[in-house]
Amino acid sequence: MVDRKEIEHLGDLVKVDLQDPEKYILQVDQILNYFERLDKVEHDSDKTLRKEISYDDLREDKYEKFQSDGKPLIDYLKKDQNNFVRAPQMI
Amino acid sequence: MKLGISATEYLSLVRSGEISVEEFVAKTIDRIQAVENKVHAYITIDSENALNKAKLIDKKIRAKEKTGMLLGMPVSIKDNICTARLRTTCASGLLENFVAPYDATVVSRLKQQDSIIIGKANLDEFAMGSTTEFSHFGPSKNPWNPEYVPGGSSGGSGVSVSSLECMVSLGSDTGGSVRSPASFCSVVGLKPTYGLVSRYGLVSYANSIEQVGPIARKVEDIALVMNVIAGHDPHDDTTVKKTNEDYVAGIDTGIKGKKIGLVQQMTGDGVDKEILAATNKAVSKLQDLGAECMPVSLGAVEHSVAAYYTIASAEASSNLARYDNLRYGFDFGTEGYEFKAYVSKVRSNFGPEVTRRMLLGAFVLSAGYYGKYYLKAQKVRTMMKSQIDEAFKKVDLLVAPTMPILPFKLGEKIDDPLKLYLLDINTITANLTGIPAISIPIEISSAGLPIGIQLFANSFQEKSLLQAAYSLQQTVNLPEVPL
Numbered sequence: 001m002v003d004r005k006e007i008e009h010l011g012d013l014v015k016v017d018l019q020d021p022e023k024y025i026l027q028v029d030q031i032l033n034y035f036e037r038l039d040k041v042e043h044d045s046d047k048t049l050r051k052e053i054s055y056d057d058l059r060e061d062k063y064e065k066f067q068s069d070g071k072p073l074i075d076y077l078k079k080d081q082n083n084f085v086r087a088p089q090m091i
Numbered sequence: 092m093k094l095g096i097s098a099t100e101y102l103s104l105v106r107s108g109e110i111s112v113e114e115f116v117a118k119t120i121d122r123i124q125a126v127e128n129k130v131h132a133y134i135t136i137d138s139e140n141a142l143n144k145a146k147l148i149d150k151k152i153r154a155k156e157k158t159g160m161l162l163g164m165p166v167s168i169k170d171n172i173c174t175a176r177l178r179t180t181c182a183s184g185l186l187e188n189f190v191a192p193y194d195a196t197v198v199s200r201l202k203q204q205d206s207i208i209i210g211k212a213n214l215d216e217f218a219m220g221s222t223t224e225f226s227h228f229g230p231s232k233n234p235w236n237p238e239y240v241p242g243g244s245s246g247g248s249g250v251s252v253s254s255l256e257c258m259v260s261l262g263s264d265t266g267g268s269v270r271s272p273a274s275f276c277s278v279v280g281l282k283p284t285y286g287l288v289s290r291y292g293l294v295s296y297a298n299s300i301e302q303v304g305p306i307a308r309k310v311e312d313i314a315l316v317m318n319v320i321a322g323h324d325p326h327d328d329t330t331v332k333k334t335n336e337d338y339v340a341g342i343d344t345g346i347k348g349k350k351i352g353l354v355q356q357m358t359g360d361g362v363d364k365e366i367l368a369a370t371n372k373a374v375s376k377l378q379d380l381g382a383e384c385m386p387v388s389l390g391a392v393e394h395s396v397a398a399y400y401t402i403a404s405a406e407a408s409s410n411l412a413r414y415d416n417l418r419y420g421f422d423f424g425t426e427g428y429e430f431k432a433y434v435s436k437v438r439s440n441f442g443p444e445v446t447r448r449m450l451l452g453a454f455v456l457s458a459g460y461y462g463k464y465y466l467k468a469q470k471v472r473t474m475m476k477s478q479i480d481e482a483f484k485k486v487d488l489l490v491a492p493t494m495p496i497l498p499f500k501l502g503e504k505i506d507d508p509l510k511l512y513l514l515d516i517n518t519i520t521a522n523l524t525g526i527p528a529i530s531i532p533i534e535i536s537s538a539g540l541p542i543g544i545q546l547f548a549n550s551f552q553e554k555s556l557l558q559a560a561y562s563l564q565q566t567v568n569l570p571e572v573p574l
């Protein structure tokens with residue numbers, strides 16, 4: 001059973017200020033109970049799907065100057081007049 | 092001039108000079124203005140640019156200059172696919188005014204062929220939902236009965252095509268999001284093989300399962316759009332390097348001698364009786380066309396919903412971590428907030444379904460639960476792939492109803508997320524295993540609501556899938572949308 005404390009902890013992990021945690025308790029619990037059936041599946045193999053891509057198949061990792069409509073990428077960011085992206089204080 | 096013509100008819104009328112691009116686009120805009128308040132297919136409409144582009148293409152045609160193969164065809168784009176200059180909101184309050192600095196590859200390929208982007212179509216927020224009710228901008232409504240849901244998450248795309256507000260649309264299909272609205276709105280929707288169509292510029296939700304797919308009124312229009320958008324893209328390393336196929340050529344080849352398997356687990360007790368009857372009728376038609384039909388069992392389907400929502404939620408919670416309102420987002424001052432409090436505050440603007448999936452994703456990936464949920468889900472996915480591989484050793488195609496129930500009333504299931512998740516049982520197999528699947532309209536129910544049927548093929552067998560869908564389409568004669 002998922003409780004309020006656990007939902008608030010999950011909210012903290014995904015960085016969402018949950019306005020009404022109660023709303024999610026029952027729904028998340030019901031869905032997780034449904035997911036429990038995965039535990040009972042009998043598998044004939046422990047393998048999981050995996051696609052390996054050779055390094056040579058990856059595009060070349062080179063610098064490309066970004067221009068769109070003659071505007072540099074920085075113009076698309078939310079920023080202040082000094083071209084800094086403004087963030088809240090970290091500590 | 093009728094708006095409800097196929098893309099092929101449109102191209103021939105424009106080429107012969109019987110209609111101009113401007114005339115057709117203007118009439119489409121008139122139609123949008125007339126019906127949009129009833130169905131709400133669009134988040135953003137770009138009428139002025141569409142008309143200007145139409146005039147330019149007409150000028151090129153008159154001057155006998157080289158034009159793109161789509162000749163000004165009006166197209167809507169699901170609003171989680173990036174378009175330069177036209178906002179891409181993902182139907183989220185967080186991205187309400189976000190304008191991408193570039194076009195998604197699928198959009199630039201359509202533009203290169205002179206199609207006209209007439210607007211951005213509504214969706215469930217970040218493509219998470221099956222009804223389009225989880226849009227920050229309000230729900231889209233089913234053109235067959237506006238009190239009913241149009242399916243989702245590409246509901247706006249399905250509605251815009253069905254209501255004749257564009258000719259074709261691009262949606263994205265993570266768990267059936269192209270096929271569900273196609274089925275509920277009586278149009279055609281294709282989820283291509285994973286890796287056939289570029290995802291560059293598609294806002295990420297669940298990268299390992301989602302694909303961009305076209306919605307149109309006719310199978311041949313889907314083939315035409317696939318000829319334009321499919322193929323390797325250096326910007327998306329998950330696209331496969333292979334020779335591009337011509338999906339239009341030979342679309343009328345037929346299905347004589349093809350073996351088609353009816354998936355038992357998708358036609359069980361939970362399926363609406365009218366849908367089951369329509370499916371059986373479609374199977375008989377396939378047999379009449381020369382196909383050999385037989386039952387096929389895919390045991391892993393019964394675990395697919397749990398596996399799908401575990402994997403999709405895990406990927407969603409990781410992808411959505413980037414929305415911190417610093418690089419892009421809405422205006423909300425930073426003064427007085429410590430970093431984490433600020434991010435948490437702005438992220439509380441996510442809608443309820445997105446928040447639920449992030450919570451679920453964080454839970455199934457957390458220490459102590461990873462092995463119990465996420466790893467098990469990946470094993471079920473592997474099991475499904477191996478069962479699909481086995482099935483395609485015996486048959487060429489699979490068939491099943493697209494949706495297990497008929498469209499339902501707006502608001503009817505919105506408070507029961509598990510019930511909504513279970514609606515995806517017939518569509519998510521194609522996403523978890525990467526194979527292509529197409530939904531085509533097959534019947535209208537006694538209550539006047541559309542019923543769709545779904546055909547699946549093995550990976551990269553879109554050509555034979557479209558041929559089969561085209562054959563079946565030729566046996567169906569449905570009424571026009573009553574809007």
